[in-house]
Amino acid sequence: MILVFDVGNTNIVMGVYQATDLLDSWRIATDKDKTSDEYEMVIHQLFQISQINIKDVKDVIISSVVPNIMYSLEHAIRKLFNLEPLVVGPGVKTGMNIKYDNPKQVGADRIVNAVAAYDKYKGPLIIVDFGTATTFCAISEKGDYLGGTISPGIKISSDALFQRAAKLPRVELVKPGQVICKNTVTSIQSGIIYGYVGLVEYIIKKMMQELKGNSIKVVATGGLSTLIASETDYIHIVDKLLTLDGLRIIYDRNREDRLKYLAEIGQK
Numbered sequence: 001m002i003l004v005f006d007v008g009n010t011n012i013v014m015g016v017y018q019a020t021d022l023l024d025s026w027r028i029a030t031d032k033d034k035t036s037d038e039y040e041m042v043i044h045q046l047f048q049i050s051q052i053n054i055k056d057v058k059d060v061i062i063s064s065v066v067p068n069i070m071y072s073l074e075h076a077i078r079k080l081f082n083l084e085p086l087v088v089g090p091g092v093k094t095g096m097n098i099k100y101d102n103p104k105q106v107g108a109d110r111i112v113n114a115v116a117a118y119d120k121y122k123g124p125l126i127i128v129d130f131g132t133a134t135t136f137c138a139i140s141e142k143g144d145y146l147g148g149t150i151s152p153g154i155k156i157s158s159d160a161l162f163q164r165a166a167k168l169p170r171v172e173l174v175k176p177g178q179v180i181c182k183n184t185v186t187s188i189q190s191g192i193i194y195g196y197v198g199l200v201e202y203i204i205k206k207m208m209q210e211l212k213g214n215s216i217k218v219v220a221t222g223g224l225s226t227l228i229a230s231e232t233d234y235i236h237i238v239d240k241l242l243t244l245d246g247l248r249i250i251y252d253r254n255r256e257d258r259l260k261y262l263a264e265i266g267q268k
């Protein structure tokens, strides 16, 4: 059994895998103020609620785009599982060729998504992750990570409006049904959601032109993927488990090195 962590700017998503089966998954808020003891307590409680034995976890892999919570989280993991987690980054085999100017600069979550999507759906591909930011990533037919775009996420875009315009309220992110709206709340919902659909369709269209390939699949993931995918034909697949599955796949690609490491710490 392995435990995977996807640390995003809004949420930490955890999953427990037995071979390729996801036994359970949990979502907690990313909180830079939580101490290692607090993370330890929350993780411990989640295992108890799901009736999974902590001792059955043989290894841990993390992908993070939030450096400043790693100290607390890794410390909690060391205490709970008695091992040093594998952190996706330089030195970890992903099996993917990263064609970014500086490959170290790409968010680990984007690489993990790309590994999963290429493994599950093959290339050429466009991956859209509706997280705190919305990222688009292009993957070639032979599986190279080509790069992409980063836009402000749906939730933070609407929050910015609420924070900066005195008369505008915070709204629930639901579709108002029509684009011409007759009150403030639905007008904001319309502008944010239908406006966002426009952003998504235009970026996908431009990416498809640059990719030039045929039958390019578009896969969406992240908290708000269903909301946008339900409004456009440009998104072909919604896969909420993309990042967790990617972590499981990357773990497998590093399994031999990890088994050596685990044998070493076992001998201590």
Ligand SMILES: Nc1ncnc2c1ncn2[C@@H]1O[C@H](COP(=O)(O)OP(=O)(O)O)[C@@H](O)[C@H]1O
Residues within 6 Å of the ligand: 007, 008, 009, 010, 011, 012, 030, 130, 131, 132, 133, 155, 156, 222, 223, 224
């Ligand atoms: N299951 C869900 N249903 C609806 N909205 C969600 C869900 N999970 C997350 N969200 C919202 O989607 C946005 C992005 O979340 P998430 O994908 O977890 O971001 P990140 O990966 O950046 O932490 C957040 O505003 C969050 O509140």
Ligand SMILES: CC(C)(COP(=O)(O)O)[C@@H](O)C(=O)NCCC(=O)O
Residues within 6 Å of the ligand: 007, 008, 009, 010, 065, 105, 106, 107, 108, 109, 110, 129, 130, 131, 132, 133, 134, 135, 150, 153
């Ligand atoms: C773009 C991101 C902020 C997305 O993070 P998320 O919305 O999943 O929290 C993250 O992937 C990141 O910090 N990337 C580094 C910059 C880059 O990918 O070029």
Ligand SMILES: [K+]
Residues within 6 Å of the ligand: 006, 008, 109, 129, 131, 222, 243
């Ligand atoms: K994410």
